[in-house]
Amino acid sequence: MNTKGATPEQYGLDTGGLSSLQIEVARKLMPIISTGRWAVGEKISDAALAREFGISRTPVRQVLQFLAEIGTVAQTDNRGFTLVRPPPVDENVDELVPPSEVDTLYRQIMHARANGLIGSEASETELLEYFGTSRGTVRRTLIRLSAEGLAERRDGHGWRFAECLDNRQAVNESYAFRAIIECGAVMEDTFCADPEALEALEREQTALLNAPLASIEGSAWFEANARFHETVVSWSNNRFLVQSIRRQNSLRRMTEYAEFAELSEAGVRKAARDHLAILEAINTDDRKLASAILFRHLSRSPAGAAVTPGRIED
Amino acid sequence: MNTKGATPEQYGLDTGGLSSLQIEVARKLMPIISTGRWAVGEKISDAALAREFGISRTPVRQVLQFLAEIGTVAQTDNRGFTLVRPPPVDENVDELVPPSEVDTLYRQIMHARANGLIGSEASETELLEYFGTSRGTVRRTLIRLSAEGLAERRDGHGWRFAECLDNRQAVNESYAFRAIIECGAVMEDTFCADPEALEALEREQTALLNAPLASIEGSAWFEANARFHETVVSWSNNRFLVQSIRRQNSLRRMTEYAEFAELSEAGVRKAARDHLAILEAINTDDRKLASAILFRHLSRSPAGAAVTPGRIED
């Protein structure tokens, strides 16, 4: 691999002139359009979107102008943007709007870590040469990893990566940890479910329960689960509990890169049923029941008999 | 305020020529010497210390040379360093070895936030000018805050601080979190106390129970507590539980500086008694009892009646 003077283009990345924030916006916006929030011909307000995303109008307008170039929207003088036709299907998104450099490197590092290609410690320069990116990208990626608890600066020089959930022991500990955190969260005095969010989760889990297995993407399944657990814990209104679950999700996401968890019919349905039962219990404010189901849900059978070794079910 | 070409000295910081890593080492090393690990005249091995701290010999030697300058140790040709006399009492530590710029700014930001001097959102430049430090320091401090979940980058520009870094709320959440973690740890199947460590803790806590209040250093008290809780959780044999408590301890170590936890006779004795009762229960393997005492120990009275607002008792 060429490690010197590498430009993004060499790696097939053509950012199409969009900045990283703009890329982020584009990748958020396109699915929204796809799901039909606006009818064809309807006006799309840049100011509203800016407010929704919590940023200024400038990057939003730039993305809309980009979408105008590819014919998704049209800009009329003094009348703003209107939808012409929904953007090309989501699968092309990566091609149309490639992930930012940081996103890419983030994935590469996670992948390399999960497969043992890089050790638990590394200096910036090492990574820089190994992946052939710029120092800044490496730096920002590491900062992001550290914000998620997946890496931390060592005293002196270099970075240390979190160990991955790469062995039976670590996975078991992770489950035990989550059981403690999540059951504790549900039983907190300050726990208070948000009805809207609860309903959204119910819809999502019901869909997972009924959809044909073949139509469920592995990553979609993972993210739905992660969202379920994180949302439930967030109702505890305790930032440290939430932070812990986020970290766990990040760790689990990382191992997901290594193994392509094949979904088993039984596992998926069981998990979705559990999730729905938990939501139901929360909805009727039977927190003890919710906690009990959660505990069982997160308890691995001690022998690990029913579970393929090293596989992550939920 | 002059923001260009500013040197630490202009702000009253005299780092004594020590780098941030060296400062850290010095502040770790001096208490170790104080507790009498080495007798006067005994040799202090730089290599061993470097190994212990997980860094190279270079910064350790520089610190030792600094300690030689102030007469704590002596360097003899080809015979390394030997202890001459324990370093000046801990209270002078800040004066002798001022905290690093990042440490300082960290505390300043926490303090400013807690007192409403800065809002929940701020740009780097704002902080930079407000506190009169360098860009790099601001950056690294923010990164650290974000790693601890107390701040996060906003999309676009600027940073957002955690909702209420105003301490009351955060401290309550911290207590609730620790109660969940520690009680969960004690009740784990894999929990197994190490007799030696248990005995050591008992000795330490007994000493705290009986010592005259005036003789108890605030920081020593804090560290003993931190050690107690971390050790108990470590017996759960769950790396994630241990990690969580470590993080909590380091967070508390920082906030402790912001508020000057004055020790109250009643508080100190009560805590030490609680700790001893917990150890006793663990020793007889009555884990339910241990967990119950722990829970009460970590529960703040809801009205907060007995506790000075914003004070950290344990």
Add this chain to the structure above:
DNA sequence: TTTTGTATTATCGATACATATAAATCACTT
């Protein structure tokens, strides 16, 4: 009055170079 388009300003990111300093190596003493 609200929304849109444009101009201005503020902030951050990228880069480069000089400096500081931590790590690694090696020779020497004990």
Add this chain to the structure above:
DNA sequence: AAGTGATTTATATGTATCGATAATACAAAA
């Protein structure tokens, strides 16, 4: 052989500047 001191090398930091771009302010149109 182990530990120490000095040297070399690698790495990170500090500072400054420039350019990109996000935020904001403002003018014009609906």
